[in-house]
Amino acid sequence: MADTPTVLLTEEEVQARVAALAREIAPRTDDETVAVCLLTGGLWFAADLTRALARVGRNVRFDALWLASYGDARASLGRCEVRADLQRPLMGRKALVLDDVFDTGLSLSEAARLVRDAGAADVLTAVFARKPWPTQRAMEPDFVAWEAPARFLVGYGMDRAGELRGLPYIGALD
Template identity: 70%
Template sequence: MADPSSDRPAPSVLLDQAGVAAVVEDLAQRIAPHVDDETVAVVLLTGGLWFAADLTRALARQDRHLRFDALWLASYGDGKESKGRIEVRAPLQRSVEGRKVLILDDVFDTGLSLAESVRLVREAGAAEVLTAVFARKPWPLPRAPEPDFVGWEAPNRFLVGYGLDHGGAWRGLPDICTLD
């Protein structure tokens, strides 16, 4: 799996493609009773795109046809550690005023992106805000808000694949992998 022309280490699989699919289906079953066709799913770009696409299709199989939007937030850049602040690169494209919003993100680690996205959609007038993350990593400090729905309890390792990246690479892997 490693690119022989680079110095990047080969990723090792922590959760394979079948495991990823099972997590998404389980989340859809748990989320479906809490959303309706007027709910706006807001994906946090870029990493959350893979998860959001799979989850919204899984919710459609549960007869929940959510509206869709995105926020493009950045805190990591190309590094392995958060910069400790959130940059808003693109805001919501449609109104969420008076609507229920389900924020979707790939991984919950520092909690900065989730907190900022909740703040932004509340400021935009959302009537209710729910949050769902594919993976939650352990964190040594308290963080708020905790996600309403968590798919997988991830180890405290640097993850790639299924939308997670290292410097823009490895996002397209169908598995969740680690580089360490």
């Protein structure tokens, strides 16, 4: 495995995709919508997307869920552990669940279920990157900024055992 990531999307390309996604999402949300960030990987995307939504006139609220399905492994553990639950009431509100990457679909599916169970009137999902997957997933995100290749991605929230999340670009280590 390479130690220096191969750049797949530059910082500027990442920001352009986030801005385009905000324009796509804004008509489906309102200022009562609660953006629910999946920690920890989704933090970079959620911060940029909520600011981009504000630039197009949509001031969503913010909350977070901390789910763990990978630990420091490169493959999903096949289950989700809730490490920190929602803090903001969702009853009757629209929720927008945000995550960095969609591969197995396990984390996003579990998050959407938890948000529905918390009383959200409508649940939308958005991911920055969707990776191809060999089998049908339980769900697909409503919004996707980038169709990613089947590579080991790092940067912009994605990591290798906790490293390289803070890169402002998306790279591949393979």
